[in-house]
Amino acid sequence: MRSDILTIYNQYGFLAKANLDGFISTLDDCVTNDEKVTFIAPGKHDSKGIWSITNERIIFIGVNHIPVSFPFSQIQKVERKKPFFGNFKLFFWFNGTEIDMKIDDNKNLMAAFDIVSENCEKQAEIINKHKTGNEKYQDYIQEQEQNTKDELLRFAKDYLDTDEKEIMSIKGYYEAKFLGFDSALDGILIATNKRLFFCGYKTIGIHTESFSYKNISSFEMGEGLTGYTITFYAMENKISMKYIQDKKIKEFVQEVRQRIENSSVTVFSTTNIDTADQIKKFAELRDAGILTDEEFQAKKKQLLGI
Template sequence: MAKIDKLVKEASQYLEPNEPIVASVLGAYETKIMGKDTLRNGVFLATDRRILFYGKKMFGYDLEVFPYANISSFEISKGVLGRSISFFASGNKVKMKWINHGEVDKFIEHVKENVGKKSEAKSSLSAVDEIKKLAELKEAGILTEEEFEVKKKQLLGI
């Protein structure tokens, strides 16, 4: 099984009921850990409701959720090492680079069509369930209080 297929399968457990994956891409996600810039290899999943980032770590995983309604702009570029995708969500810049695997064109087209749109399929119950999962991760020490609050606001569309 290819790495992208394995990560997509693992990430699928965090989707809402009846939330289809439209396209996925594999690359290096730029993020901060303890205030320092770092890269996380993983996948972006474009669904009918949102973009999810899922990256496997030695002990656990990283998961970030970006509802289309919270995305204000979307940028793509292509270089020698592959494509890059950047977008602004809730005031934060999100970037994945070195994308060479997955349904890149389909992913880009789907996200461009949905940027800024509210999901009609998302219910408040699903957001509550997701917040409960995040609270468990916070209690287990996987998420900090600040990370929990940021993700909770994203889910609530604040």
């Protein structure tokens, strides 16, 4: 176990550790070498789990053991609210969406507020350096996204064929179902010369899925407050990828749509070639006297669907 995680873990008592034990190993696996863990506490999001804070992001790990990340670069603000009854509540805004950071212990909640606020202030300083134009700030966000994309592309190459090449790729959160729970996997969707390929992070290791262009239909793009969304159907299964911030999203969609269209043309052309070859073979049988001309014409009409 990492020393920073172990130090925080050892500060808890025996009973509190019991609430962390099922999630600590997952946290240990998902944190990168460049990150430093500064906070861990039991809490809730879409299920029971733990909240953790590093120098780069907020992480929630629930009962499905799939980490959900909220990078500080995409958090707009953080607020601590006191309801009429009960303890304080902590909220932050991630890509325009309000997230309720439910932490069981009020002391831990206050500590989390201070840490998140400090990191958000650091991000604000970075943003202020890019105030000469919105495009420069977007470039900063894209640079962070690109680092993740590059890492996942290196992983993806192990799963691609030797003659397969990446044409374009985008990063987002891929909607999937694990152990009966709906989850969003941080990953990339790759358009290759052969297929559409997903590669993303799971609890331990990498999760991949493959979609043949000829089996994809209704490839659609939407735009909302939290970024772009891609939705398509493959073998009657609905596939979605959301929270996409990539500037080249429209080019990616156009590229995939063109390859889907080309795959249907290829299938049609191949069918025509097969039909022509069969007619030619039956013509040779007719010329050899094995088939009569009437039999040949009947077979020809059958193959042509006349």
